[in-house]
Amino acid sequence: MMEDIQPLKSWSMVRDTPIAIAGPCSAETEEQLFQTCKLIKENIDITMLRAGIWKPRTRPGSFEGIGEIGLEWFRNVKKELNMPITVEVATPQHVELALKYGVDVLWIGARSTVNPFTVQDIADVLKGVTDVPVMIKNPINPDLSLWLGGIERIYNAGVRHIAAIHRGFSSHEKTKYRNTPMWQLAIDMKNKLPHIPMICDPSHIGGTRDLILPIAQKAMDLDYDGLMIETHIDPTNAWSDASQQVTPVRLAEILREVKIRKEKTDDTEFNSILDELRGKIDRLDKEIIESLMNRNKLVKQIGEYKRDNNVTAFQPKRWKAIQQTRNAYGKELGLDESFITQLFGIIHSEAIRVQDDVMNIEPEQAK
Ligand code: PEP
Numbered sequence: 021m022m023e024d025i026q027p028l029k030s031w032s033m034v035r036d037t038p039i040a041i042a043g044p045c046s047a048e049t050e051e052q053l054f055q056t057c058k059l060i061k062e063n064i065d066i067t068m069l070r071a072g073i074w075k076p077r078t079r080p081g082s083f084e085g086i087g088e089i090g091l092e093w094f095r096n097v098k099k100e101l102n103m104p105i106t107v108e109v110a111t112p113q114h115v116e117l118a119l120k121y122g123v124d125v126l127w128i129g130a131r132s133t134v135n136p137f138t139v140q141d142i143a144d145v146l147k148g149v150t151d152v153p154v155m156i157k158n159p160i161n162p163d164l165s166l167w168l169g170g171i172e173r174i175y176n177a178g179v180r181h182i183a184a185i186h187r188g189f190s191s192h193e194k195t196k197y198r199n200t201p202m203w204q205l206a207i208d209m210k211n212k213l214p215h216i217p218m219i220c221d222p223s224h225i226g227g228t229r230d231l232i233l234p235i236a237q238k239a240m241d242l243d244y245d246g247l248m249i250e251t252h253i254d255p256t257n258a259w260s261d262a263s264q265q266v267t268p269v270r271l272a273e274i275l276r277e278v279k280i281r282k283e284k285t286d287d288t289e290f291n292s293i294l295d296e297l298r299g300k301i302d303r304l305d306k307e308i309i310e311s312l313m314n315r316n317k318l319v320k321q322i323g324e325y326k327r328d329n330n331v332t333a334f335q336p337k338r339w340k341a342i343q344q345t346r347n348a349y350g351k352e353l354g355l356d357e358s359f360i361t362q363l364f365g366i367i368h369s370e371a372i373r374v375q376d377d378v379m380n381i382e383p384e385q386a387k
């Protein structure tokens with residue numbers, strides 16, 4: 021699908037130099053924007069500068085972006101520092117203005133990707149302007165099809181330089197993150213569109229400065245292609261997202277500290293040890309599948325027994341006991357509790373399905 025998606029124009033796509041995008045959450049004043057970008061450029065070799073010009077805020081009354089004047093400032097920054105610039109666009113008018121002021125790359129924010137009408141409106145004005153790369157953030161809700169749909173709309177407008185930005189998902193569960201990463205969704209996207217550069221936005225996932233480095237490291241370990249990190253000359257006094265922005269000096273430290281691991285290596289000794297360990301994993305996985313098959317046999321037997329004695333497939337007391345004993349044993353052996361809970365959730369619902377099948381077959385049919 022969409023095999024001809026290209027690396028973003030003029031961006032370094034060499035594996036050991038990830039794409040780095042940095043700049044303030046919002047352009048606030050000409051001085052703040054210029055000084056932030058200048059310090060970034062002086063401290064670290066980045067790919068592109070970012071700034072928010074129009075800010076989609078959850079509640080009215082907070083700073084909603086400086087608007088068109090910010091584009092004028094950003095154009096000057098681009099000229100002075102000789103750096104490509106990127107801004108968020110949420111309406112066709114934003115696209116037109118951004119292009120008028122020479123913005124090099126556009127991005128669609130999480131609150132826009134969520135709405136197919138908005139993405140389509142943006143796609144429609146991009147028809148014929150195919151050389152401007154577009155980055156599409158994940159929608160705020162964890163819906164892979166919606167994210168993919170946003171990318172397809174932009175692709176169908178003729179844009180071929182496309183990237184995805186993973187910025188995490190809203191969740192009703194309280195976690196340490198501002199937006200839960202749900203890494204599996206981004207991995208699934210990578211599997212569907214292997215050509216698409218995947219950029220991680222640890223600032224919006226984490227919501228606090230301290231989480232940026234570990235999230236960025238995790239993204240690099242998952243072979244992401246780049247990072248977008250909100251950077252501000254005076255983070256604590258930023259007009260938006262103050263708790264998650266870092267200074268240019270800290271940004272430089274973070275990008276130096278992140279370890280870039282390679283996807284594969286030609287080292288024969290390394291590869292033979294890896295093959296041996298993988299062989300062991302393959303054997304264990306086979307045993308797990310065989311255990312599941314034996315478990316299923318017992319489940320069927322229980323199903324028949326319950327059917328013949330008119331007993332329900334699902335028995336809450338038994339399910340509780342399964343959860344408690346498996347979690348306790350898992351814990352004893354040092355396994356992650358939520359992993360065991362989820363694993364046995366799946367195993368148990370499969371057991372109910374199998375029993376249900378057995379119980380709904382009449383004994384004569386079953387023979
Ligand atoms: C941003 O990058 O400043 C932004 C508004 O992000 P998101 O769309 O991920 O909330």
Ligand code: MN
Nearest residue numbers: 045250260261
């Ligand atoms: Mn922000």
